[in-house]
Amino acid sequence: MLEIDQYSGLSSPIHRWDPRLKIVSIFVLIFSIMLLYDLILVVITMCFAIMLVFLSKIPISFILSRLKWVFIFVLPFLIILPFTFLGGGIAIANLGSITLYYRGIEYVVYALLIMIKALTAVMLIFPMIGTSRIDITIKALEGLHLPNKLIQMFAFTYRYIFVLSDEFTNMEHSLKSRGYRNRASLFSLTSISKAIAMLLVKSYERADRVFYAMRSKGYTGTVTTLHEFTLRPQDWVNMIIVIGFAIFIHIAAISSTMEVL
């Protein structure tokens, strides 16, 4: 359920792109779309993002299933934003003493803008992270000179996420086999909390032993993989295209506001 890099074995221009430049370029693109407030330009950027996703050959169904969560977060904004109880629009309904107002089309546009921008930003995560294996992405972060302690935490946490969720499922099974049922009661909550606490104590002791075993075998904190990064001209061309687009869209935004003035 968590393997974002499950399609990293495919071959596409995005997969062949050097992970370091890939991460930086797409990061810039994501920030650039956040600072746009023009619906047409946002839609153009979304098309560019869809093109990148298409080039990366990651199955659309996989991306859609992940975009669901973003949608769930943004949906309340889309529903609630165009309406208000405070007045200042057209009254459309009376609920007892409260009147519901419709604020007008500009708020619908604003809500749409939020939704498209959020979805585009998340869509770009897939070509950014989903096209290289996680260990190579982590090595790329080291190449980008992020603090070493932070990188080690990424590497270890990523491993323990899978260990913990497996152990959590085991614990659920053993609780169930002893007749435990999850109800909305204080007893359920305290029993499950204690079970999770025990699981954490176990995992902590295990992690400690693993870490000391690694230290005694010469682990110093640097990421070691067989993969070596080499920069080809094509990597720089890709970077120029993506960052160039990010800058271009802002020049377009500035010139359109100039025309209005």
Added chain:
Amino acid sequence: MVHVSDAIVAPWLMGFGWVLSAGLLAYGLAKMNMEDIPKLSVITAAVFVASLIHFQVGPTSVHLVLNGFAGVTLGVLSVPCLVVSIIMQCFLFQHGGVTTIGLNALNMGAPALIAFLIFRTGMGLNFDFQRKEVLFGSLAGGIAVALSVMMLAVELLITGSEFTEVTTFVVFAHIPVIIIEAIFTGVMAGFFAKVKPDMLCI
């Protein structure tokens, strides 16, 4: 839901979040030793896994935050823990936003530090009560989430008055989370105090 998605809050607020959380993170990393990594990673993984458990509230869903729990177990190191957990939630699970990582980290991290202070001060108090860690653990756990939600509400309201209804909705949706986390963190703290006191940061 406590995470702000991309494109909602004002850009200057995002910048503010990045700067402040980078400062907190630098402080946390400076305090961190290599030997802390196993404990930190296990707690971070736990915070991450807990955030995948969703409860349906009305048209949206809320999930456990566990920043109070991180504060109680990790102290100052809870900031790197929450930053890593937020980055992972964003990139592995598409939860929250990329540009709002800084702001989300601040919303989680600052209350975690306050939760740690509450817990430590409480444990230092000299009064006759058998299960101090349960009491102060649950206080810390509840207050941390409440503070996170309050910070989120303030940020939404600063961004624009059109968010008034959304903010009210978000705050009410989190009342059950506050109660659940208060109980959860209290029970955890009590259990750790008996079984493995190393896990608590006193």
